[in-house]
Amino acid sequence: MDYFAGVSDALRLTFVQVMIMASLSIGIFIIGMYINLKKWGMGSTGYGQQPSGSILAFPTMLAKQMSEHAHVHNQSVLETFVLDILFQRRILRRSPLRWFMHFTIFFGWMALFVLSLAMFAVEMVHLISERLGVHALPEFLYPEVFRELLAVPNDIFSYILLTGIIIAIYRRLFVAKVRESTIAYDSVLLIGLTVITITGFIADGIRTGRFWGFDMPVEWAPPMALFHVVISLLFCIAYIPFSKYIHMIAIPLALLANKGGE
Amino acid sequence: MAKRKPSVNTENLTAVQLMELDSCSRCGECVNWCPTYDAAGQDPGLAPRDKILRWREFMNKSYGLRARLFGPKEIPEEDIEKFKDDVYKCTTCGMCATVCESAINTVELWESMRANLVKRGNGPFGKQGAFLKLIGQYKNPYMEDNKNRVNWFPKDVKVEDKAEILYFGGCTAELKQRKLALATARLLNKLGIKFTMLGEDEICCGSALIRTGQYFINDTAKVNAQKNIDNIKAKGAKTVLYACAGCYRASLIDWPRLTGQKLPFKVVHITQFLQELIEKGDIKWEKSIDKKVTYHDPCHLGRHVGVFEPPRAVLKAIPGIELVEMDRIEENQRCCGAGGGVKAGVPDLALGVASTRVEDALATKADLLSSACPFCKRNLSDGRDAIGAKQLEVEDVVVLAAQAMGIDLSDSPE
Ligand code: SF4
Ligand code: SF4
Numbered sequence: 310m311d312y313f314a315g316v317s318d319a320l321r322l323t324f325v326q327v328m329i330m331a332s333l334s335i336g337i338f339i340i341g342m343y344i345n346l347k348k349w350g351m352g353s354t355g356y357g358q359q360p361s362g363s364i365l366a367f368p369t370m371l372a373k374q375m376s377e378h379a380h381v382h383n384q385s386v387l388e389t390f391v392l393d394i395l396f397q398r399r400i401l402r403r404s405p406l407r408w409f410m411h412f413t414i415f416f417g418w419m420a421l422f423v424l425s426l427a428m429f430a431v432e433m434v435h436l437i438s439e440r441l442g443v444h445a446l447p448e449f450l451y452p453e454v455f456r457e458l459l460a461v462p463n464d465i466f467s468y469i470l471l472t473g474i475i476i477a478i479y480r481r482l483f484v485a486k487v488r489e490s491t492i493a494y495d496s497v498l499l500i501g502l503t504v505i506t507i508t509g510f511i512a513d514g515i516r517t518g519r520f521w522g523f524d525m526p527v528e529w530a531p532p533m534a535l536f537h538v539v540i541s542l543l544f545c546i547a548y549i550p551f552s553k554y555i556h557m558i559a560i561p562l563a564l565l566a567n568k569g570g571e
Numbered sequence: 572m573a574k575r576k577p578s579v580n581t582e583n584l585t586a587v588q589l590m591e592l593d594s595c596s597r598c599g600e601c602v603n604w605c606p607t608y609d610a611a612g613q614d615p616g617l618a619p620r621d622k623i624l625r626w627r628e629f630m631n632k633s634y635g636l637r638a639r640l641f642g643p644k645e646i647p648e649e650d651i652e653k654f655k656d657d658v659y660k661c662t663t664c665g666m667c668a669t670v671c672e673s674a675i676n677t678v679e680l681w682e683s684m685r686a687n688l689v690k691r692g693n694g695p696f697g698k699q700g701a702f703l704k705l706i707g708q709y710k711n712p713y714m715e716d717n718k719n720r721v722n723w724f725p726k727d728v729k730v731e732d733k734a735e736i737l738y739f740g741g742c743t744a745e746l747k748q749r750k751l752a753l754a755t756a757r758l759l760n761k762l763g764i765k766f767t768m769l770g771e772d773e774i775c776c777g778s779a780l781i782r783t784g785q786y787f788i789n790d791t792a793k794v795n796a797q798k799n800i801d802n803i804k805a806k807g808a809k810t811v812l813y814a815c816a817g818c819y820r821a822s823l824i825d826w827p828r829l830t831g832q833k834l835p836f837k838v839v840h841i842t843q844f845l846q847e848l849i850e851k852g853d854i855k856w857e858k859s860i861d862k863k864v865t866y867h868d869p870c871h872l873g874r875h876v877g878v879f880e881p882p883r884a885v886l887k888a889i890p891g892i893e894l895v896e897m898d899r900i901e902e903n904q905r906c907c908g909a910g911g912g913v914k915a916g917v918p919d920l921a922l923g924v925a926s927t928r929v930e931d932a933l934a935t936k937a938d939l940l941s942s943a944c945p946f947c948k949r950n951l952s953d954g955r956d957a958i959g960a961k962q963l964e965v966e967d968v969v970v971l972a973a974q975a976m977g978i979d980l981s982d983s984p985e
Pocket of ligand 1: 604
C-alpha cells in the first residue's frame with residue numbers, strides 16, 4: 310500500500326509507516342492528556358472544597374465556572390470563542406507585534422494542519438475507492454489533482470507561518486528582556502516549530518525542484534517527507550501534553566473558564 | 572520500596588486552577604505590570620509568571636508523568652518556604668489577571684495557593700497570623716471592643732433601628748478612619764435617607780482572612796459572613812451600602828461563594844448610590860472645593876468588580892473640583908500597596924508601592940489624591956509621608972462629597 314499516491318512511485322512513502330507513526334502519536338497524546346486530566350482532577354470542583362481526584366473534576370469545574378455569572382466581563386461563549394480564542398484580542402491589546410507574531414503562527418499552522426488533513430482524507434478516499442473498484446470519483450478527488458489544487462494555499466500558509474516563526478526567533482535571540490527570561494520550556498516549543506517548518510520547506514523543495522530544496526537529489530524527497538511527517542506528528546500531537554504545546558489546549562480552556570478573563 | 576509521598580498537595584486549588592498553571596504562555600506581560608515586583612526591586616521571585624512556573628513544577632514533580640512512573644520527586648522544604656514568602660508579597664491587586672494573555676484568574680490562584688500553604692503549615696506571613704485570633708475574639712482585626720464601632724457617633728447622627736437601607740461601615744472606617752464613617756452617616760442624614768447599621772453586631776467582612784488564605788480555618792469567614800447576612804436581614808435591609816472597597820468586594824463576591832447562597836439584598840457602593848442621586852438632581856451642593864483632584868481606583872472596587880465610573884461621576888459633580896487623571900487608571904491602575912494582607916504582613920513593601928502611587932499622583936500636579944476606600948487612603952497617606960510630599964492632600968471621595976454638601980466633619984475623632 311502506498312501513501313502520497315499523487316506522487317510518482319519513487320516518491321511514495323509507505324502508508325503503513327505513516328499510519329503506525331500517526332497511531333503511536335495519537336496514543337501518546339491520549340495517555341498524556343489522561344495524565345494531565347488526572348493531574349488537573351487533583352483539584353476540587355468548587356472554591357474551598359476538598360480535592361476531587363476524579364478524572365471528571367476538571368470538566369465539572371469548567372462547566373460550573375462557565376455557567377456562573379462573572380462580575381466583570383460576563384461575555385458569551387461565542388464571543389470568547391471568536392474574539393478571544395480565534396482572534397486572540399487579549400494579545401492584540403497588550404502588544405500588536407506579539408499578536409502579529411502569534412497570529413501568523415497560529416493561523417499558518419492551523420491552515421496547514423487542515424490542508425494536510427484534507428490531503429490525507431483524499432488519499433484515503435482514493436485508496437478505499439481503488440480497493441472497492443470504484444472509479445467514478447469527481448476529478449478533484451484524485452490525489453494528484455487535489456495536490457495541485459492545494460499547492461498555492463500550501464505555499465501561502467507556509468510563508469505566513471514562516472513569518473511568525475522568524476519574528477519569534479528574532480525576539481528570543483535579540484530582545485534582551487525576552488532572551489533573559491527564556492527557559493528550556495520556551496525554547497523547545499520554538500525549536501520544534503522551526504524544525505517542522507524548515508523540513509516541510511525542504512521536502513517540498515526537493516520534490517518540486519524549488520530553491521529551498523537546495524538541489525538535493527530527488528530520491529531524498531521521500532525520506533525527507535517522511536522525516537517531516539514523523540516529527541510533525543511527534544511534536545504536534547504526541548508531545549502536546551508534556552510540553553509548552555499544552556498551551557494550545559489549556560489557553561482556550563482558561564479563556565472559556567474565565568469568560569475571556571478580566 | 573515504598574513510593575515517596577508528594578511534597579505538595581492540591582488542597583484548596585480547583586481543577587480549573589490546576590489547568591491554568593499549564594495555560595501560562597510565559598508572555599511576561601504580568602511581569603511588566605506587577606506593582607510589588609517593581610517595588611521589591613524587580614525581585615524575580617515575585618514575578619507572577621515565575622510563581623506560576625514554580626507551582627507548575629511542584630505539581631509536575633508530584634503528579635506529572637515521571638512522578639506517575641517512578642514516584643514523586645521531593646521538593647526541598649526551603650523551596651516551598653521561599654515560594655510561600657513570595658506568594659504573600661502580593662497585594663491581590665489583580666493587575667496580572669487583567670493583562671494576562673491567557674486570561675488566568677491569577678488573584679484567585681494566589682489566594683488558593685495561600686490557603687493551600689496555610690493548610691500545609693507554611694502560611695500565612697508575619698503578623699497576618701494574628702488575624703484569625705483577633706477576628707475570633709474581637710470580631711475585628713484591630714483589637715478594638717466591637718461596641719466601639721458606632722458608639723462614638725456624635726448625637727446629631729441619626730441611625731434607624733430598622734430600615735430598607737443599611738450602611739455596612741467596615742472595621743477600618745468604624746474603628747480607625749472614622750471621618751469616612753461619619754461623613755457617610757451625615758451625608759445620608761442630610762439627604763433624608765433613612766438607614767440602619769449593624770453596630771456591635773457587625774463582624775469583619777472576612778476580606779483579611781480570605782485574601783490571606785485563612786478563610787477555611789474553623790470556617791470562620793463563612794460563619795461570620797452568614798452572621799452578617801442574617802443580621803442584615805433582621806434589620807429589614809434590602810440595599811446595603813459600602814464605603815470600603817474591601818468589604819464591598821467581600822460581600823459581593825466572597826459571601827455568596829462562602830455561604831453557597833445568593834445574597835438577599837443588593838450590594839451597592841456609596842459612590843454608585845451617590846451617582847444615581849446626582850443624576851436625579853437630588854443632591855444640593857453648598858460649597859465649592861476649589862482643588863485639582865486626582866482619583867485612585869481601589870483594586871477591590873475597580874478591577875475586581877468593574878466600578879470605575881461612579882466615583883469619577885461624584886468628583887466631577889462636586890463644584891470647584893477639577894478632575895485630573897493619572898497615567899495608570901481604571902483597569903490599568905497601579906495598586907496602593909495595602910491589600911492582600913501586605914500592609915500587615917510586609918509593611919515595607921506596602922509603603923514602597925504606595926510611594927510609587929503617590930508619585931503617579933504628584934505627576935498630575937494635583938492638590939489632592941482621592942480614593943473610595945479607607946484602606947487605600949491610609950496607605951496612600953503613609954506613602955505620601957514616606958516621600959515627604961506634604962503638599963498633597965489624601966482624602967476619600969465620600970468625605971469630599973460630604974464637605975461639598977456643607978457637612979461639617981471637624982468633630983470627627985481622627
Ligand atoms: S495581584 Fe498584583 S501584586 Fe499580586 S502578583 Fe498580580 S500584579 Fe503582582
Ligand atoms: S500574563 Fe499570563 S500568560 Fe503571560 S506570563 Fe503572566 S501569567 Fe503567564
